[in-house]
Ligand SMILES: Nc1ncnc2c1ncn2[C@@H]1O[C@H](COP(=O)(O)OP(=O)(O)O)[C@@H](O)[C@H]1O
């Protein structure tokens with residue numbers, strides 16, 4: 390349990406095969422693979438550390454993050470590290486209608502309701518000795534929230550239409566892309582259940598906020614796809630890399646993974662070019678749009694000032710560099726910054742990767 394944890398995080402190197410990125414100062418030089426979850430982002434590494442620490446306990450874990458950020462992967466990693474002998478049983482609470490969800494979770498007896506022609510074991514019972522993963526917990530109806538709270542307190546379920554109760558040993562992991570605190574404030578989510586679930590919250594940042602991960606993961610998925618198709622390695626042109634890092638990736642890693650898989654199939658050349666990309670990638674952008682941040686209000690629990698400022702600086706710098714084809718001197722002029730100040734900021738914010746190549750080309 391203690392020794393295996395260290396070997397779970399392997400350091401990898403992308404450098405030898407990074408395609409057109411020949412500059413050795415690129416920030417995509419190394420990444421971590423934690424139980425198959427690939428990242429070079431400090432925020433993600435922090436999440437991995439937390440997961441390693443809590444996996445072997447029985448504590449209830451709430452995984453928070455936008456859709457496609459890897460919440461299910463994290464749940465699976467926790468279960469595998471926990472060394473619990475039972476199964477991991479996932480339930481998507483958002484996809485199942487309320488009345489069906491109840492018997493899905495807790496099981497039912499024969500004749501419990503119309504159509505219950507035989508008794509059926511619920512997912513909680515299936516997860517006995519293992520882990521239940523309740524995905525999209527923010528979608529759960531108030532009625533079921535009450536029942537779930539009771540189950541968590543008593544560690545015991547009562548199948549629908551049954552008078553017997555079953556004692557369980559189940560590790561509970563939940564996930565949501567909603568802001569549960571907001572849901573509590575709005576009266577849609579029970580506060581007592583919220584506190585019960587978020588004993589250990591694990592936050593997964595959106596892809597656009599993970600330094601270098603767009604470059605690291607696009608390369609990683611491309612290599613995987615090419616390998617599975619027994620195709621030679623395909624890289625990304627610097628312009629494509631720029632576009633990737635400027636795009637906001639609303640579907641996060643899932644979106645990137647699907648796109649790269651499609652590109653791997655369709656691309657015949659050595660490098661993916663801008664013309665290979667679908668139109669929507671040019672419509673939405675991380676970097677263009679409103680030039681002035683709108684500060685409508687500051688929520689009661691505050692904001693992360695430094696992070697917001699950092700994001701905004703990154704956006705301005707990337708926009709300027711895109712406009713100047715990666716020319717730092719021209720970009721500095723656009724921004725009214727000293728060149729050295731800009732260079733320093735680029736380095737600090739991990740924006741160097743594709744810029745270097747673009748600059749050399751221009
Ligand atoms: N860091 C990562 N490294 C490798 N694959 C990832 C990573 N994050 C997500 N994925 C992949 O992206 C897809 C979405 O991940 P998933 O865990 O289902 O996200 P979520 O549950 O947050 O919607 C899956 O195919 C998963 O394997």
Ligand SMILES: [Mg+2]
Pocket residue numbers: 457460461524
């Ligand atoms: Mg999911």
